[in-house]
Amino acid sequence: MKPAPFDLIPARTAAEALPHLTGPRDAKPVAGSQSLGPMLNLRLARPELLVDLSACAELRAVTQEPDAILYGAAVTHAEFEDGAVPDATPGWLAPIARRIAYRAVRNRGTIGGSIAHADPAADWVATMTGMGASVRILGPRGARELPMAAFVTGALSTALEPGEIVTAIRVPRRGPDARWSYWKFCRKTGEFAKASACVLADPERGEYRVLAAAIERAPVELPDPEGLIEGRTDPRAAVEAALPFLSPERRALQATATIRALAALKTGVPA
Numbered sequence: 001m002k003p004a005p006f007d008l009i010p011a012r013t014a015a016e017a018l019p020h021l022t023g024p025r026d027a028k029p030v031a032g033s034q035s036l037g038p039m040l041n042l043r044l045a046r047p048e049l050l051v052d053l054s055a056c057a058e059l060r061a062v063t064q065e066p067d068a069i070l071y072g073a074a075v076t077h078a079e080f081e082d083g084a085v086p087d088a089t090p091g092w093l094a095p096i097a098r099r100i101a102y103r104a105v106r107n108r109g110t111i112g113g114s115i116a117h118a119d120p121a122a123d124w125v126a127t128m129t130g131m132g133a134s135v136r137i138l139g140p141r142g143a144r145e146l147p148m149a150a151f152v153t154g155a156l157s158t159a160l161e162p163g164e165i166v167t168a169i170r171v172p173r174r175g176p177d178a179r180w181s182y183w184k185f186c187r188k189t190g191e192f193a194k195a196s197a198c199v200l201a202d203p204e205r206g207e208y209r210v211l212a213a214a215i216e217r218a219p220v221e222l223p224d225p226e227g228l229i230e231g232r233t234d235p236r237a238a239v240e241a242a243l244p245f246l247s248p249e250r251r252a253l254q255a256t257a258t259i260r261a262l263a264a265l266k267t268g269v270p271a
Contacts, residue, residue, distance in 0.1 A: 003040035010052045014059060014138050014167050020051045022140050022163035029053050029165050031074045034101075034109035035117035059112070059167060062086060067173055070136070073112020073166045081106055088171040089131070092180045096127050102190045112166040115148075120155045121192035126213030127182055130198030133171045139164030152218045178202040181264035183257050184214065195253040197261035201229050210235075210262070212243060212254055228262060235259050 011017035021027050027049040030036050039045040053059055059074035062085045069088035079085050080097035087093045100106055100114075100123050114124040115135060129148040136145045140163045151159050160166070174180070184196035193214040200209040208226045213219040222242050227233030239255040246254065 004043055004046040006040075006047055006050055008050045008052060010055055012055060014053065014056055014165060017051045017053055017056070017165065018138070018140060018163060020049060021165065023049075025049045027051055029116075030113075031059070032076065032108040032110040032113050034105050035113050035119070053165065061168075063168075065170075068170045069173065070168045070170050071111060072168050073116075074110045075112075077101075077106035077109050077111065077114075078103070080111070089174045089180065090176055090178065092127075092131075092174075092182075093171075096123055096182060099123065099184070105190075111169055115151070115169060116158060116160065116166045118152050118154075118156050118158045119192065120152075120216050120218065121194075121196070121214040123182075123184070123193075123196075125152060126184075126193075126196050126198055126211065126219055128169060128171070129213070129219045130182070130200055130209055130211040131171060131174075131180070132200070132207060132209070133169055135166055136168040136170060137164050138167045143167075145170070149218075149221075154217050172205070174202055175204050177204055179265050179268070181261045183261035183264060185253060185257055195250065195257040197254070197257040199225075199229065199261045199265045201265065210238075210258065212239065212258065215243060215246060215250070215254065217245075222258070228258075229265065235262060 009020055025048045028047040030050045030052055031054045059072045061072045063070040077097045077100045080093045111124050114122050134145050134147045135151045153159055179201045181199045184193035186193055196214040198211040210222040210225040210228045211219050220242055222238045224233045235258045236255040239251055243251055
């Protein structure tokens, strides 16, 4: 299928894009088009106007901060995979990016687009939530920032208000003592995950997190993460308690993903 007819307007800056997104026409922002593009082709989305953000230099900028790195929303998956941008973590971002879909998708797909699309099975949605990242947003009323846990409100649902766009993702710096793992189940390479789990242990920051994702809603933190990491808490029981809305089969798959992510944390394999 082909998309319904639409107009395309390129924007040189994020601020230049905003009036088009708040006008009378049904408008959508687009950069890599790896999330919106298939929806257009299937006619699940039929905007009258697309505002192209791919040429906005500010959305491709990477800014070093004392405790974090701010990644422009239009940085591609391939740039993370190839190490073309600095890593705020001890090498965790490249392995995550490397397992997103296929290289052709990674060449064009952007971290901001993936997060704004908020597919519950998307790798950046799961891992950026697990890492405690936050999302910088620009809209008609100015700029604001939300933690990922508050930004993703459900499956394909975010806290973005009309006319707002994601401009950057802030990823906290992690020291050499921090540990991380991410495990996902896919039926074949390139598919979205059927279950995934993230584990973070950062004693320097006092952050411990075990996250269940690809569960058809926003990622869910499992209770007692330190107990899970240290082996004092049964992961299967934690999944049963935290995810009662899943079918027994899905809970079993999620429990296995969690167990494997916890095991990977001990071996030092990040993803």
